[in-house]
Amino acid sequence: MNLTNKKYNTATVIAGYLIDGSGSDTKKNICIKIDNGKFSKIRNIKNSDYKNQNLIDLTDYTILPALIDSHVHLFMSGTCNQEIRKKQLTAEFSHIKNIIKQHIKQHMQCGVIAIRDGGDRLGHALLYKQTVAHNIKLNVSGCGLHKKGRYGQLIGISLSKKESLEHAIERKLPSGIDQIKIVNSGLNSLVTFGKETPYQFDAAEMKKAVIAAKSKNYPVMVHVNGKEPVRISIESGIDSIEHGFFMGKDNLQKMAEKRVTWVPTIYTMKAISQYFLESSTESETARKNLDHQIEQLAFARDAGVRVAVGTDAGSIGVHHGSSIVEELKLFKSAGYKIEEIIKCVTYNGAKLLRLDDKGLIKKDFTASFIAVKGNICLLPESMKDAMVFHNDHFLCKTDTAS
Ligand SMILES: [Zn+2]
Structure with a gap:
């Protein structure tokens, strides 16, 4: 799956597992909508979600806030x-x-x-x-x-x-x-x-x-x-x-x-x-x-x-x-x-750091997250190979992100 050369101002993310940053239990099979750089909806997956145009399919991944x-x-x-x-x-x-x-x-x-x-x-x-x-x-x-x-x-x-x-x-x-x-x-x-x-x-x-x-x-x-x-x-x-x-x-x-x-x-x-x-x-x-x-x-x-x-x-x-x-x-x-x-x-x-719109995967928070292959048992070690979504795109490893 090559996601790194596309911009996602709006997107539908399918997450196998979600850790939202609040400390509450991991959720399974979650759909996360992104609109204009913000998380806009977080809910269970529906079949129709897979038909979305800007689909980011991370079924085999755990998603967490950046x-x-x-x-x-x-x-x-x-x-x-x-x-x-x-x-x-x-x-x-x-x-x-x-x-x-x-x-x-x-x-x-x-x-x-x-x-x-x-x-x-x-x-x-x-x-x-x-x-x-x-x-x-x-x-x-x-x-x-x-x-x-x-x-x-x-x-x-x-x-x-x-x-x-x-x-x-x-x-x-x-x-x-x-x-x-x-x-x-x-x-x-x-x-x-x-x-x-x-x-x-x-x-x-x-x-x-x-x-x-x-x-x-x-x-x-x-x-x-x-x-x-x-x-x-x-x-x-x-x-x-x-x-x-x-x-x-x-x-x-x-x-x-x-x-x-x-x-x-x-x-x-x-x-x-x-x-x-x-x-x-x-x-x-x-x-x-x-x-x-x-x-x-x-x-x-x-x-x-x-x-x-x-x-x-x-x-x-x-x-x-x-x-x-x-x-x-x-x-x-x-x-x-x-x-x-x-x-x-x-x-x-x-x-x-007094950042009111960061640190959670929640409605109206900035849409930055990391995706880690596999389920939560592999964390935190598996974060070494995380994919990073920030400012409407996935960073590639050679990206001059600064
Ligand atoms: Zn120091």
Whole structure:
């Protein structure tokens, strides 16, 4: 079946199975109508549906909403080659522009049609969004904000001891950003399992910062690991906890109560454990971090925490696009049902990115979806070979989608 060279402004899609993104059970033998780029009707198949002119027959496929990666760094590749990484960290926009374009293409070919960028030190992703035409929905943070002398220099700008976070948010942010990124801890130790780093901004600083952000209607995403730094961040009224390693059950329970979204970026630890030599301290500690994060995710599911999927693509070994399936496989190992996994990577992501017409296969939502051969038992692994429908056509693998 060759569907890739046709435009479908209106279409009738026959789906063997449908996972609609809401978390509800998979439906069988469904007919989905598309009109002017929107889903217009979703119902059981009738015999007459097969006579439609613009028929997309996906009887042997499972259909799900196109995906959302809620945490990436577009300026950096997932390569393990340290020479390339070093170059990308300092490269000018004229060079990084082509790299970002390639990363966006990779995302779209894997069915990701919206991404949230977690920042880069030179604000390249923001400049890209403003100056280069693109087909993907791009939510950018510009430069993340961190305290001088603490972790965060790769993804943002540092604030001197005299400068308050609140002041930086009020006066220093460039126009065009979609959310504010704050760094409020260090990285995970790859030597001492579970070692907590101190917070960067205390409770009073965080609260004032969040008030300043909300007065401008910006959501706040916070890079943060460890019990105390996470506790302070949640209490301040932020929107999402990024990473959240070793935050503990009390914090997760509080997140469920306060409807704070968690983006656990679990695959980063698997990738880094594979980067270091097997049985090295770093590799084994990363493995333990990974296992602990999967345990936290299992608890979060039971506690009813809203979880969105973010890969942290651009980290070592975490490639743009293809890593999303790796992240979803880890959700499965934490005990999530496939419908719940899909909800995290579609609807929950759309909520976080404030995209009201994406993330569900539902009447009046944007008609973007992916089609995966076979039934739901093969998911999420089978998503590697997904067909991607976006903006009235199927992307072909060689498409320059950006
Ligand atoms: Zn990140």
